[in-house]
Amino acid sequence: MEQEALLRVTGLKKYFPVGKGDLFKPKEMVHAVDDVSFEIKKGETLGLVGESGCGKSTLGMTLLRLTEPTAGQIWFEGKEVTRLSKGEMRSLRRQMQIIFQDPYASLNNRMTCESIVGEPLSIHKLYTGRERRERVAYLLGKVGLGAEHGKRYPHEFSGGQRQRIAIARALAMNPKLIVADEPVSALDVSIQAQVINLLEDLQNEFDLTYLFISHDLYVVEHISDRVAVMYLGQIVEIAPKDELYSSPIHPYTEALLTAAPVPDPTAKRKRVLLTGDVPSPIHLPSGCRYHERCQRRQVDCLDGVPELVFVNKDHAVRCRHF
Amino acid sequence: MEKLLEIVGLKTHFFLDNGVVPAIDGLDFWIGRGETVGVVGESGSGKSVTALSIMGVVPNPPGKTVEGEILFEGSDLLAYDAEQMRRIRGKEIAMILQDPMTSLNPVFTIGNQIAEVFMLHGGKSHPEAIEGAIEMLQVVGIPNPEKRVHEYPHQLSGGMRQRVMIAMALSCTPKLLIADEPTTALDVTIQAQTLALMASLKDRYKMAIMLITHNLGIVAEMCQRVVVMYAGKMMEEAEVESLFANPMHPYTRGLLRSLPGVDRKERRHQRLVAIPGIVPNLLNLPKGCRFSTRCEEHIGICKEEEPPLFARDRHRVRCWLMKD
Numbered sequence: 001m002e003q004e005a006l007l008r009v010t011g012l013k014k015y016f017p018v019g020k021g022d023l024f025k026p027k028e029m030v031h032a033v034d035d036v037s038f039e040i041k042k043g044e045t046l047g048l049v050g051e052s053g054c055g056k057s058t059l060g061m062t063l064l065r066l067t068e069p070t071a072g073q074i075w076f077e078g079k080e081v082t083r084l085s086k087g088e089m090r091s092l093r094r095q096m097q098i099i100f101q102d103p104y105a106s107l108n109n110r111m112t113c114e115s116i117v118g119e120p121l122s123i124h125k126l127y128t129g130r131e132r133r134e135r136v137a138y139l140l141g142k143v144g145l146g147a148e149h150g151k152r153y154p155h156e157f158s159g160g161q162r163q164r165i166a167i168a169r170a171l172a173m174n175p176k177l178i179v180a181d182e183p184v185s186a187l188d189v190s191i192q193a194q195v196i197n198l199l200e201d202l203q204n205e206f207d208l209t210y211l212f213i214s215h216d217l218y219v220v221e222h223i224s225d226r227v228a229v230m231y232l233g234q235i236v237e238i239a240p241k242d243e244l245y246s247s248p249i250h251p252y253t254e255a256l257l258t259a260a261p262v263p264d265p266t267a268k269r270k271r272v273l274l275t276g277d278v279p280s281p282i283h284l285p286s287g288c289r290y291h292e293r294c295q296r297r298q299v300d301c302l303d304g305v306p307e308l309v310f311v312n313k314d315h316a317v318r319c320r321h322f
Numbered sequence: 323m324e325k326l327l328e329i330v331g332l333k334t335h336f337f338l339d340n341g342v343v344p345a346i347d348g349l350d351f352w353i354g355r356g357e358t359v360g361v362v363g364e365s366g367s368g369k370s371v372t373a374l375s376i377m378g379v380v381p382n383p384p385g386k387t388v389e390g391e392i393l394f395e396g397s398d399l400l401a402y403d404a405e406q407m408r409r410i411r412g413k414e415i416a417m418i419l420q421d422p423m424t425s426l427n428p429v430f431t432i433g434n435q436i437a438e439v440f441m442l443h444g445g446k447s448h449p450e451a452i453e454g455a456i457e458m459l460q461v462v463g464i465p466n467p468e469k470r471v472h473e474y475p476h477q478l479s480g481g482m483r484q485r486v487m488i489a490m491a492l493s494c495t496p497k498l499l500i501a502d503e504p505t506t507a508l509d510v511t512i513q514a515q516t517l518a519l520m521a522s523l524k525d526r527y528k529m530a531i532m533l534i535t536h537n538l539g540i541v542a543e544m545c546q547r548v549v550v551m552y553a554g555k556m557m558e559e560a561e562v563e564s565l566f567a568n569p570m571h572p573y574t575r576g577l578l579r580s581l582p583g584v585d586r587k588e589r590r591h592q593r594l595v596a597i598p599g600i601v602p603n604l605l606n607l608p609k610g611c612r613f614s615t616r617c618e619e620h621i622g623i624c625k626e627e628e629p630p631l632f633a634r635d636r637h638r639v640r641c642w643l644m645k646d
């Protein structure tokens with residue numbers, strides 16, 4: 001079953017300048033996203049995992065051009081997003097929405113739940129008056145909130161309920177793609193499960209496509225169809241979920257998978273314990289970015305950054321030794 | 323096992339303008355010498371307030387420990403005056419917190435901060451104390467400790483800072499280490515390093531650990547016994563294998579079921595089983611069992627009367643369903 005790609009990204013880069021630099025000293029750059037290419041098919045969920053600072057959130061923001069990419073192309077339904085004017089971009093954003101991690105920071109405290117969810121409708125001049133109120137009530141219903149919640153302010157809701165409001169807001173425009181940036185990380189486990197179920201139900205009902213960004217490998221395993229692993233601004237491995245979790249190829253993926261504690265006291269673990277920290281994204285290591293921490297390092301790992309190579313049709317890895 | 327710390331009928335309440343919040347509402351459990359006990363629960367369950375109560379650092383006002391005993395090696399810490407408590411804190415019982423950035427002082431070098439412990443509790447001179455600090459940094463696996471000892475917290479990564487916190491906590495070889503979400507702010511690979519370090523140091527110093535966490539994976543890996551808390555009360559207590567294999571309280575069962583990744587092979591493609599509803603407001607607790615509003619197995623009495631702890635198969639369970 002070959003589906004068309006809803007979103008295609010090629011050679012995407014996003015660098016942030018640090019400090020000023022001068023005539024004799026070039027500006028230093030944070031290589032937040034560095035040569036990322038991937039596709040998301042219609043109706044699928046691509047999970048994006050990685051440690052803090054690996055560039056996963058920047059990637060999410062760059063896809064919607066909430067921050068402008070430094071280089072590379074983004075294609076959405078065959079349209080090159082990176083070439084659109086501001087106005088065109090604004091109307092395209094109806095199709096692409098984002099949900100953020102912290103539901104305490106992403107909702108305006110001085111707006112009622114109703115006006116938060118309704119705001120995108122007025123910005124895009126889609127519904128007015130009674131229609132708008134009906135649409136908002138419908139959306140709140142879809143995310144499991146009642147009409148009586150409409151007049152309340154964010155502080156009157158719990159974390160899980162706030163995240164539901166953020167989801168309703170993202171749904172308001174009938175988007176095709178939702179970038180969910182750590183949507184359940186701030187929530188307690190019992191509430192986390194509620195929100196994950198909700199996201200899955202909405203995906204089925206509205207035929208949504210998700211880019212699901214998270215550092216929680218179990219959550220990603222549960223919700224994704226395919227998973228991409230990021231390290232220092234690059235995708236080091238991308239594969240269908242079952243394949244990635246059962247037979248990871250990249251040594252970093254392997255280390256990441258064994259590092260997550262298993263909620264089973266009888267489980268036997270062979271853990272790959274990484275030494276050291278993630279290197280600075282400003283002064284990148286030469287050669288393979290992972291070589292300093294790699295348990296399978298060899299001499300030629302220092303010769304330039306390895307390419308992302310396809311092992312089979314769906315499984316690509318950025319490592320010379322597999 | 324000999325009891326190192328025993329908490330009896332502890333109540334710590336917060337007196338606010340709009341009412342009294344019973345953050346801990348009658349808590350009984352103990353920690354044996356050299357034992358690791360996990361305290362799990364969702365936010366607002368009272369895990370951290372338990373830690374603060376043991377250390378005697380509940381912010382007052384509005385908080386106050388109103389009832390109960392905290393017996394450490396048999397003597398009640400709640401009866402101690404400030405001076406006596408100061409001698410216990412950091413020496414006999416040490417604590418590490420979730421966020422290593424806010425728990426280190428940004429204007430002192432990490433060496434000076436660790437050295438302070440040696441000077442206050444060990445009566446050492448400053449140069450001796452710095453020597454001690456270097457040694458501790460070595461113990462927690464910080465490379466190049468002679469150089470690092472003169473650095474400030476902002477020069478270290480999150481994982482390194484947490485190692486510094488652990489070094490500081492262990493400087494006086496405490497008998498009990500209270501670790502409040504010690505790895506929550508860290509990445510998984512760094513979390514794995516930190517947990518491995520804590521496990522090896524526990525063996526080396528033969529100390530007991532009270533490990534507060536919301537992560538059941540960490541509990542499974544590190545703990546011998548588990549206390550499950552909900553809205554200020556202990557709901558279940560059992561040995562770790564038994565708790566995971568045979569959870570008896572509906573809340574414990576719900577928590578385990580709502581985890582993605584348990585029984586991976588079979589359940590991978592299934593829907594998660596969430597616990598419905600939300601944690602009750604502590605200012606306005608439901609009548610009867612405080613979990614009854616979210617419990618799918620509740621019976622008549624649950625909404626009438628608060629259940630006591632029932633002992634069954636070496637579990638202690640606060641649930642009417644356990645009544646014979």
